[in-house]
Amino acid sequence: MTALRHRLAERGVDRQLLLLVPGLLCVLTLFVYPFAYGVGLSFQPTHGGVLGAYKDFFTDAYQRDTIGTTLQLSLPAAFLNVAASVPIAYRMRGRFRGKRLLTTLLVVPITLGTVLTAEGLLNFLGPTGWLNRTLMSAGIIDAPVRLTNNYWGVFFSLVITGFPFAFLLILSYLSGIDPTLERAAATLGAGWWPRFHRITLPLLAPGLATTFCLTFVLAFSVFPSAILVGDPAGTTRVISIAAYHAAYESYDYPLASAIAVVMGVVELAVVAAVLGVRSLFYTGSTGGKG
């Protein structure tokens, strides 16, 4: 009896495994089951056989184009979030006075929520918003620049809500890189640019890829801001809106599920591509405290 218990314990089977039960139950009932149910539903359309819902989606240009629309929003937004975070985080990796305050300020948008951000955007960038009024009274423009209720409104909203995530992640990846490495590079004659792009950037690249994936997935499922500050019937009719319409306006659950599955597949494809590129980089220890 004890011998068996020892043998099991060696393979990691012991009473501590019971700790997994609550978590597993949650995952099964709240994620795996609904997910499997949704996938199953997408293969049971009212007409057109097993793949009918998918056929409907891909043959209808109005539906099919939502993939492109969403990618056109989420890829540049994720890219900008990562690209903008790198230099800021790079400057902020050391210790300095007021760092905590600055970090807090940069992270505040996370806490605001999409609706508040959207309202702010409308007030600030809208046709009668501060920006347009200032530009017009300064005589720089004659008519208001349209920055809301179109592509740009959604894009700004995605940047505002996505940037803090990207920044925080990249900051922690950067502080995981031993600062002595750059100092070593400096004593070997490398100026700041070679130090950055030959030492820090390659070590940071895997972290950038992961961050890109996360912010991309967040941006790809954009829904509230596409409606609030976008043009939900036209240029910002993103894929989640298509799914929403299918489910709650035409009550076509199989089509809605099929759209959701397509959404997942597109996200997975992008993530797989990015992680594929990531595997080309060095991903081992970077010697730092992270």
Place this chain on the structure above:
Amino acid sequence: MTTFEKLRLDGVTRRFGGKDALSGLSLEIRKGEFIALLGPSGCGKSTALNCLAGLLPLSEGSIWQDDKRLDTLPPERRGFGMVFQSYALFPHLSVRKNVAFGLQMRRLPRTEVRRRTDEAIRLVRLEEHATKLPGQLSGGQQQRVAIARAVVLEPSLVLMDEPLSNLDAKLRLEMRTEIRRLHQSLGLTTVYVTHDQEEALSMADRLVVLRDGRVQQVGAPEELHTRPANRHVADFMGYRNLLPMRVVSASPAFVEVEGGGMTLRGTAIGELTAGDEAMAGVRPEDLRLGEGGVPATVEVVEYQGRELAVEARTEQGTMLHLRAAERPSPGDKISVVADPARVLVFPL
């Protein structure tokens, strides 16, 4: 290769938050010299090295390479090689690329980069590991890569920051010889930071002992070993018996001190007159068992190979460290004598 006749540190001072980490370090380093900066942790030795390397700006003072002022230059323009305590090898680059990095930064032709890299890797005997990543090497091998990476540039000065402190005892001895061998064969001027006095004594041509950011003594190993300038240096140089005493009589030849139930004769380091409080310093090797000495009781005996290290307490409660050839047992009554020629007396 840039070279120089002498490198001069002039009152180099560095403060952290109003506190002097290093104050007024003045030193002249001649070409080809091996200098050790020695001191306990927090004495400012690493600060001094980082100031030299350009990784820390000076608060005061200046650094001159012959007639060229260096302290205003960034590290990448000083042309010094540095070996870090943590080695700081680039983890994503192979051994070869780590070593080649500095040469590539100098935009040397590819064939020359290749030739010199190979040469440096051969010098530290890592040919078969050239394509490995640093993470795949042992501590000693990583250390050798770090050294190769620093010396491949044939820098005018090599800075080493406790390079052996992360190695085990055996490897440390081997690498010590290796570094000394490299220094002799390449003739590179070296500044070496360590807290290990034995390491410093065995490797360096000249030692600089620091304490609380101040220079205590600069001199050849023999000089520091036999004639430490004050009790702090003595403490660091292995004078384990530092006994507070009072001067009984002082003459130019020797002083006589007493205290703790002992009377000792020794050489005065500095001005001493009768009645002064003083500190007598004796190495454990210079205290022996002998007739007519200080009576003491053995407390701890450690086997140290050829000899035994003995700790004994005098009747007055002073702890003495000495060496013995034969094993006394704890509790034994012994009599301890000191060689007057080896006793140093320091003013407080």
